[in-house]
Amino acid sequence: MKNNLFYFIILLCTVYLVFGCQNKLCNSTVTNKNNFTVHAKLKNLKKGYVIIESKDESLPNxxxxxxxxxDNGGFTYTNCIDNYKIFSVYLPQLLNGKEYKNTKHSISCNTSKKIWFIGYPGARISIYGKVSNxxxxxxxxxxxxxxDLKSVFSQTIPIENIIENLISKSNEGELVQLSKKEINDSLSYYDNLVKNIKIEFIKSHPNSVAAAYLINSSYANQEFDNILxxxxxxxxxxxxxxxxxFYREVLQRLSANFKLNPRFYKH
Structure with missing residues (x-):
């Protein structure tokens, strides 16, 4: 029935409100068990520094x-956390010479120019690979x-890099031999590749924290619509x-849309 999806989301929202709990700041008495550590080693990573960014849960945006x-192509990072959280690592050598400015807003940098990982209490995370463009x-x-995150991003990040290069070259007038339609068709093709990789992973990994992150981020970025x-x-x-x-957050967003737009589930 067309109403089933609507009632399903409302039920999940109720479960969230009853059983969910908000993220808390790390308490000093539980710091050790809530610590996580990242060890990274990347070929061609230049000496200097990286910038590790995460959302501040206490303040919006x-x-x-x-x-x-x-040092020696690698870095180590330790932090304290109470739940799953996405982190991104920015490499100044890929910021195209732009000076990094310490603001409260997210650093402007393309998806493929970052390292991504999910932090959680007690995690011991290793990152290996290389830096090119x-x-x-x-x-x-x-x-x-x-x-799980690696299995998706190792497929999507190289495609994201193609998309970002196409956009950059188009903006800089380096693709004059191609029509606007040809460029847009290429971008749509690669966008759909990325989207379908994510969808297939999510469908086949119903227990995955990474899948929950992908749903939440793709919905927030309007890559996934309400129905999907x-x-x-x-x-x-x-x-x-x-x-x-991640799961609680997407339930909040989706249930809010159901309440604001109660007819969308009929489409």
């Missing part, structure tokens, strides 16, 4: 960031949370994921 020194390096950990997002969530393991921050 603001970010926390740490500057971490690089993008970061071909991906995380793994002993629980497999980041291994609701259908993907319907297939997820709600009992296992209900305390995962």
């Amino acid at each position: 603001t970010f926390n960031r740490d500057t971490v020194s690089v 993008f970061v071909d390096g991906y995380p793994v950990d002993d629980k497999g949370v980041n291994n 997002t609701a259908k993907l969530i319907e297939n997820m393991n709600h009992e296992k994921l209900r305390e995962v921050s």
Whole structure:
């Protein structure tokens, strides 16, 4: 029935409100068990520093960031966290000569120019790979949370790099031999490749924290619409994921849209 999806989301929203809990700042009494550590080693990573950024949960549209020194092509990072959280690592050598400015807003940098990993309490994360005109390096950990992220991003990041290069060259007038339609058709083709890789992974990994992150980020970025997002969530393991921050966040967003737009589920 056409109403089933609507009631399903409302039910999930209720579960979230009853059982969910907000992210908390790390308490000094539990700091050790909530620590996580990242060890990275990347070929062609220049000596200097990297910038590790994450969302500040206490303030809207603001970010926390740490500057971490690089030595012998690698770096080590330790932090304290109470739930799953996405982190991005910026490499100044890929910022195209632009000076980094320490603001509360996210650093402007293309997806393929960053390293991505999911931090969580007790995680021991390793990142290996290389740096060229993008970061071909991906995380793994002993629980497999980041291994899932790697399995997706090792496919999508190289494609994202193609997309970003097409956009950059088009903006700089380097693709005059191609019509605007040809450029847009190419971008649509690669965008759909990335989208389909994510969808297929999510469908086949209903227990995955990384899949929950992909749903949340793709919905927030309007890559996934309301209907697709609701259908993907319907297939997820709600009992296992209900305390995962990414999952709770996408449920909040989706349930808000159902309430604001109660007719969209009929489409």
